[in-house]
Amino acid sequence: MPIDIFCGVWYKIVMLNQINIPKTYTPEQVALILQLTKNTIYDLIDRGEIVAKKIGKVYRIPVTSIYFALTGMDYDLYLAEKEDFKNLDKIQKAIKEVRKEK
Amino acid sequence: MIKVFLDSDVVISSLVSKLGASHQLINNKDVVCFISDVSYKELLKVIKKLGLDEKNSTILIKSNLKIIKLKKSSSDFKNYVNDVDDAHIVAGTVELKTNFLITYNTKDFIINKIKEKFNIQIMTPGLFLQFLRSKK
Numbered sequence: 001m002p003i004d005i006f007c008g009v010w011y012k013i014v015m016l017n018q019i020n021i022p023k024t025y026t027p028e029q030v031a032l033i034l035q036l037t038k039n040t041i042y043d044l045i046d047r048g049e050i051v052a053k054k055i056g057k058v059y060r061i062p063v064t065s066i067y068f069a070l071t072g073m074d075y076d077l078y079l080a081e082k083e084d085f086k087n088l089d090k091i092q093k094a095i096k097e098v099r100k101e102k
Numbered sequence: 103m104i105k106v107f108l109d110s111d112v113v114i115s116s117l118v119s120k121l122g123a124s125h126q127l128i129n130n131k132d133v134v135c136f137i138s139d140v141s142y143k144e145l146l147k148v149i150k151k152l153g154l155d156e157k158n159s160t161i162l163i164k165s166n167l168k169i170i171k172l173k174k175s176s177s178d179f180k181n182y183v184n185d186v187d188d189a190h191i192v193a194g195t196v197e198l199k200t201n202f203l204i205t206y207n208t209k210d211f212i213i214n215k216i217k218e219k220f221n222i223q224i225m226t227p228g229l230f231l232q233f234l235r236s237k238k
Binding site: 068072073074077078080081083084086087088090091092094095096097098099100101 | 111114115118121124144148151207227231232235
């Protein structure tokens with residue numbers, strides 16, 4: 001029976017990863033990641049600088065709100081660079097070829 | 103207004119996608135984007151090679167970018183790049199007397215040496231836009 005429970009939990013984890021549900025963090029976790037105090041995180045949530053979802057009495061912060069800590073960029077800028085990356089290999093290859101022609 | 107020198111991959115990326123960071127950078131009102139005459143000639147060839155609309159691309163480049171004449175020899179800057187063919191980009195940035203070189207090809211520039219000698223920061227378009235946000 002414990003193996004069945006383990007398999008069930010494992011299956012759910014795999015499924016959640018496959019459907020790509022965004023991760024969320026508690027304000028305490030975000031405070032640790034950004035090296036700020038918990039109170040500062042709550043202030044930033046109040047001012048709208050960190051977007052959070054209030055569920056009952058607690059907050060959950062989506063990973064997109066703290067992309068800066070992970071990539072050095074806000075989420076929209078991260079996506080904008082990702083858009084450029086789609087064609088970058090082809091572009092850089094063409095530039096290299098033209099520069100070699102000189 | 104902040105002056106930046108653009109590598110060709112950023113200019114071409116801005117022509118290929120209007121949703122990308124390169125396009126945002128070139129259309130940012132707080133920034134003046136420059137390329138050199140050498141880069142311009144190179145861009146025309148790359149545009150042709152990639153099959154982009156040559157007429158429209160030329161119009162966009164001329165209306166959004168300023169072109170400076172490269173007086174310094176690119177070979178003077180060969181020690182600052184991993185691929186000597188990229189030296190003219192460093193030459194253009196030094197010629198412009200700006201502190202910012204924007205490129206996606208960060209691996210081919212010897213970043214620390216360029217920073218130390220010319221006080222030039224090498225950044226991707228997204229990171230530079232983030233930097234602009236931090237100044238507001």
